[in-house]
Amino acid sequence: MLTTLKSYFGYNSFRPQQEEIITHLLSKKDALVLMPTGGGKSICFQIPALMQDGTAIVVSPLISLMKDQVENLQANGIAAAALNSNNTDSENLSIRYDCRMGHIKLLYISPEKLILESNALLKDMKKSLFAIDEAHCISQWGHDFRPEYTQLGQIRDLFPNIPIVALTATADKTTREDIIKQLNLNNPKIFISSFDRPNLSLDVKKDYNEKEKISTIIHFIDDHPRDSGIIYCMTRKTTEKVAMKLKKEGIIAGVYHAGLSALERNKIQEDFINDRIAIICATVAFGMGIDKSNVRWVIHYNLPKSIENFYQEIGRAGRDGLPSDTLLFYSLQDIITLTQFANETGQQSLNIDKLRLMQNYAESQVCRRRILLNYFGENSTCQCGNCDVCKKPPQIFDGTIIVQKALSAIMRTNEKIGVGCTIDILRGTYSSDVVQYQYDKLKTFGVGRDIPGRDWHNYMLQMLQMGFYEINYMEDKHIKITPLGKQVLYGEAKVNLVVIQREESILRKDKKKAIKVSTIITREEDDVLFEKLRELRKRLADEQGYPAYIVLSDKVLHLIATIKPKTIEAFGAISGIAEFKKQKYGASFVALILEHESK
Ligand code: ADP
Ligand code: ZN
Numbered sequence: 001m002l003t004t005l006k007s008y009f010g011y012n013s014f015r016p017q018q019e020e021i022i023t024h025l026l027s028k029k030d031a032l033v034l035m036p037t038g039g040g041k042s043i044c045f046q047i048p049a050l051m052q053d054g055t056a057i058v059v060s061p062l063i064s065l066m067k068d069q070v071e072n073l074q075a076n077g078i079a080a081a082a083l084n085s086n087n088t089d090s091e092n093l094s095i096r097y098d099c100r101m102g103h104i105k106l107l108y109i110s111p112e113k114l115i116l117e118s119n120a121l122l123k124d125m126k127k128s129l130f131a132i133d134e135a136h137c138i139s140q141w142g143h144d145f146r147p148e149y150t151q152l153g154q155i156r157d158l159f160p161n162i163p164i165v166a167l168t169a170t171a172d173k174t175t176r177e178d179i180i181k182q183l184n185l186n187n188p189k190i191f192i193s194s195f196d197r198p199n200l201s202l203d204v205k206k207d208y209n210e211k212e213k214i215s216t217i218i219h220f221i222d223d224h225p226r227d228s229g230i231i232y233c234m235t236r237k238t239t240e241k242v243a244m245k246l247k248k249e250g251i252i253a254g255v256y257h258a259g260l261s262a263l264e265r266n267k268i269q270e271d272f273i274n275d276r277i278a279i280i281c282a283t284v285a286f287g288m289g290i291d292k293s294n295v296r297w298v299i300h301y302n303l304p305k306s307i308e309n310f311y312q313e314i315g316r317a318g319r320d321g322l323p324s325d326t327l328l329f330y331s332l333q334d335i336i337t338l339t340q341f342a343n344e345t346g347q348q349s350l351n352i353d354k355l356r357l358m359q360n361y362a363e364s365q366v367c368r369r370r371i372l373l374n375y376f377g378e379n380s381t382c383q384c385g386n387c388d389v390c391k392k393p394p395q396i397f398d399g400t401i402i403v404q405k406a407l408s409a410i411m412r413t414n415e416k417i418g419v420g421c422t423i424d425i426l427r428g429t430y431s432s433d434v435v436q437y438q439y440d441k442l443k444t445f446g447v448g449r450d451i452p453g454r455d456w457h458n459y460m461l462q463m464l465q466m467g468f469y470e471i472n473y474m475e476d477k478h479i480k481i482t483p484l485g486k487q488v489l490y491g492e493a494k495v496n497l498v499v500i501q502r503e504e505s506i507l508r509k510d511k512k513k514a515i516k517v518s519t520i521i522t523r524e525e526d527d528v529l530f531e532k533l534r535e536l537r538k539r540l541a542d543e544q545g546y547p548a549y550i551v552l553s554d555k556v557l558h559l560i561a562t563i564k565p566k567t568i569e570a571f572g573a574i575s576g577i578a579e580f581k582k583q584k585y586g587a588s589f590v591a592l593i594l595e596h597e598s599k
Contacts, residue, residue, distance in 0.1 A: 004050050005043070008076055010578035015040045017193045022047050025129055025163055030188040032135070032180060033167045036195045037315030038293075041167045042069065045131035049106050050078065054126030055099055058108045060133045061146055061288070064269060066108040068291040068550075073106060075550045077580030082108040083117070099125045111148040118158055127162050130155055132183065134288075135166035139178035141350075144288065156184035164188075169315065170308045173377070195311070195376040199318045202368045202387035204328045206500075207458045213329050214245045217299060220327060221251055221279070227296035228272065231281045232313055234302035234337065239281040242301060246279070256282040273547045275538070287313060292547065293320040294554040299327045303334040305341065306354035307361060307375045320555040330362040332419060332461045336477060343473055363465045365394050365498065392501065399497030400488065402451070402459055403468060407489040409444040410469065410479050413437070418477045423448075423456045458500050466495070529596050530561035536592055540585065551585070552577070564593050 001022055005011050014022075017035070021044040024031050035041045049056030060066045066082040073080035081095045081104050098104045099121060109117070132138075138149040155164060166179050166188075180188055205216060217231065233239045236257040243253040254268040254277045265285075271277040273292050280286060284304070298317045304310040310328070318324030335355075342351035361371050369384040383390050409425045410417060417425070417433070424431040425439050428446025439445060448456060463469060468485035472478050487493040534548075537557060541548040552560075556576040565571040571590055572582030 001047060001051070004047050007579045008046075008050060008078060009043065010076075010572075010574070010576045010581065012575055014043075017191050018044055018047075021165070021191050024189055024191075025165055026051065028161070028163045030163055030185040031165045032176065032185065032188050032190045033165060033193075034176070034191065035167070035169060035193040036197055037169045037312065038197065038319035038321070039169070039193050041133075041169070044167070045129060045165055046073070046078075046106065049128055052128040054102060054128040055104050056106050056128045056131060057114070057122070058106055058131045058133060059111055059114055059152065060108050061111065061137050061144075061149070063110070064266075065133070065288070065291060066110075068273075068547075070106075070108055071546055071550050072291075075546060075581070076578050078106070079104050080106040080108070083113055084108075084110045085113070096121055102126055111146070111152055115148075115151045115154065118154065122159075127159065130159070130162055130164045132164065132166045134168060135179050135183070136168040136170055136175050138182045139175045141172075141175045141178055150182065153182050153184050156186065170312050172308070192377075194373075194378060196369070196373060196378070196380075197315065197318065198369075198384065198386065199321055199323050200314055200386075201323070201325045202314075202328075202372075202384075203326065204330055204362050204364075204368070204388060206362070207331050207454065207461060208329055209454065213301060214242070216327075216329075217242075217246070217301075218249050218251065220297070220299065220325075221246075224297055224325070226278060228275065228278050228292065228294060229280075229297035229299065230287065230295060230313075230316060231279065231299045231301055232286075232304070233281060233283060234334070236283060238301060239283060243281040246281075251279065252277065253279040253281050256280050256286040258283065258285045274541070275548055284309065284313070287316050290316060291319075292316075293549045294322075295319070295324070296322075297325045297327070299329075301329055303328070303330045303338060303362060304358060305338050305351070307358050307372065308354070310358060310361070311372060311376075320549075320553045322555055322558070328362060332457055332464070335359060335461070335464070336419075336471065339471070340473060359465065363462070364389060394501070395499040396496040397499055398494060399459065399462075400495045402448075402497060403463055403485075403488050403495045404491075405444065405447050406456075406460065406463065407468065407481055407485050409442065409447075410481060411489065412442045412444055413439060415480050416478055418471075418479060419457075419460050422460065422479065423453055426451075426456060427453055455500055459497060462497055468495075525558060525562045526564065526596075527561075529564065529593070530557065532592060532596060533557050533560055533589065536588060540588065552581070560589060560593075564597065566590060566594060566597070 018040055021031060021033055025048040033041060033044055045056055063084050063086050066084060070080045070082045083092060083095055099107055132152060137144050137146040138152060139145065164183060164185060166183055208216065231242055233242055236259045239255050239257050243255045246253045254271060256265060256268050272280050295317045298314045304313060314326040317326060338355050342348060342355055345351050357375065361368060364371050367383050367390050368387040370380050370382050373380040405426060406422060409422055421433050424434050425442060425445055426448030428449050430440060434440055467482055468488060469479045469481050472480050488495055534557065537548050537551050541551045553576060556574060559574050563574060565574060568582060568586035568590055571577060571586045
């Protein structure tokens with residue numbers, strides 16, 4: 001197993017669980033594998049595929065995902081192919097022939113195609129195993145349900161002697177059980193790896209307005225020059241707006257959402273993968289097909305609707321294990337909009353619960369990583385040191401009077417106002433509603449003038465979070481005070497609020513520089529050499545029509561710039577460089593290093 005790992009993938013050791021999973025599959029038994037994005041799921045079925053006769057059949061939901069995996073394998077000299085509707089007839093013909101002849105080690109296939117072929121090609125070829133990638137797509141409880149996956153339940157009956165491994169990065173307990181049931185897995189062993197992604201920094205910014213978000217993003221991008229990143233937005237319109245605002249500042253960002261044609265979407269995605277565009281403003285439609293290992297950051301312009309979504313989306317950063325940054329913006333308006341969406345769905349209470357947990361994460365006053373890990377069932381009491389709460393613990397103060405002012409204003413309107421109007425009353429603003437309903441006559445009119453409007457928004461959010469009021473969505477989003485809120489209003493309970501911290505964007509600059517230096521690698525890396533290596537990699541990639549990271553990952557490139565191998569052997573000894581790549585690229589890279597060193 002180790003020899004196969006080293007010679008085909010260039011790695012010296014297995015990650016936790018990989019070895020056990022491979023051994024299990026080699027003994028022809030079913031398995032369910034839960035591993036975070038970037039955890040190394042693929043190796044778990046690729047090594048058994050390489051070690052056995054016949055072909056491993058890999059089911060994957062998206063053509064782009066297959067393409068990336070097949071390119072990656074081929075770039076390591078492994079016989080892999082994808083059977084899908086994107087191929088020409090003659091391509092498919094020759095793949096079929098190769099499969100029958102047993103020349104292909106891994107065949108990637110879409111679920112529809114697999115069902116179509118189950119009584120044809122699949123019967124005529126020797127199979128080593130079935131791997132169902134992104135297996136949560138089979139479950140309605142997951143967040144990427146795909147009807148075409150449900151038919152995969154037939155495989156177990158059709159091919160009783162071939163082991164099936166289902167793999168996913170996101171599955172809570174319900175989804176997990178559903179996957180096993182729907183795939184008819186035969187007494188599967190369940191492998192759960194730690195979901196921790198310590199290389200991803202976590203940061204939440206609460207209640208920033210649009211202008212503040214944009215300026216924060218601009219500074220963030222300044223600190224990540226040339227790095228690839230994704231900005232997730234809630235709506236199509238927002239993706240376009242954010243891209244436009246960035247453009248005004250001279251930052252080019254592509255836009256991706258379901259409203260674009262397939263052709264346009266494909267082009268943007270390819271441009272991103274091939275480093276022609278560094279930044280994408282996208283809706284959640286973007287990313288499923290992206291296996292790009294060197295995405296260095298992910299920003300959420302709005303709150304995602306669940307922790308699963310959030311974790312999967314930030315998980316697209318740093319798949320190569322290098323430090324990567326994530327930033328989440330979160331506002332009261334997001335909560336209101338998402339609650340409305342959730343109320344309109346079929347599974348209302350489930351979706352509301354998921355949203356509340358997401359909100360708890362954003363509001364957390366304990367280590368954010370701890371919340372994420374607990375969500376995925378890993379009881380943790382960590383202080384990760386790599387999230388904003390750990391770096392800058394929140395401070396609290398007695399906010400009883402502030403809360404009483406707000407609740408009292410609401411009470412005096414007979415609970416007939418929303419958040420915006422509440423703040424207008426508190427601040428003494430003559431808005432149209434205030435004037436129309438004569439709220440300026442209320443005793444509470446203007447009692448909160450000393451607090452800026454944006455801070456009121458923040459406090460209102462905290463109050464919602466603490467359960468002092470609810471928003472009635474059936475009644476024009478009017479605020480209803482809860483029994484808990486009434487206790488505070490009538491002086492029966494005290495309230496602690498969190499001090500609002502708004503760091504100035506300018507301050508962020510130097511702070512960030514310091515963090516940048518602390519890459520995992522301890523030996524000094526040669527920055528000038530790294531740029532030269534990057535250029536060489538890009539040239540080699542363009543020559544072959546591959547994305548750069550398929551030639552060599554960022555991680556490997558950093559290692560080369562640090563170790564500076566001067567022989568082909570030394571080049572091949574670097575972690576991540578397999579035999580095939582050593583032969584193929586060794587000479588070019590070593591020549592470049594020798595030339596660089598002689599200067
Ligand atoms: P997943 O499918 O779980 O998201 P991948 O299979 O794409 O993750 O693996 C993520 C990255 O980790 C890839 O670059 C892969 O080559 C690398 N990787 C996998 N296994 C190992 C290992 N044993 N040692 C070093 N790197 C590994
Ligand atoms: Zn932390």
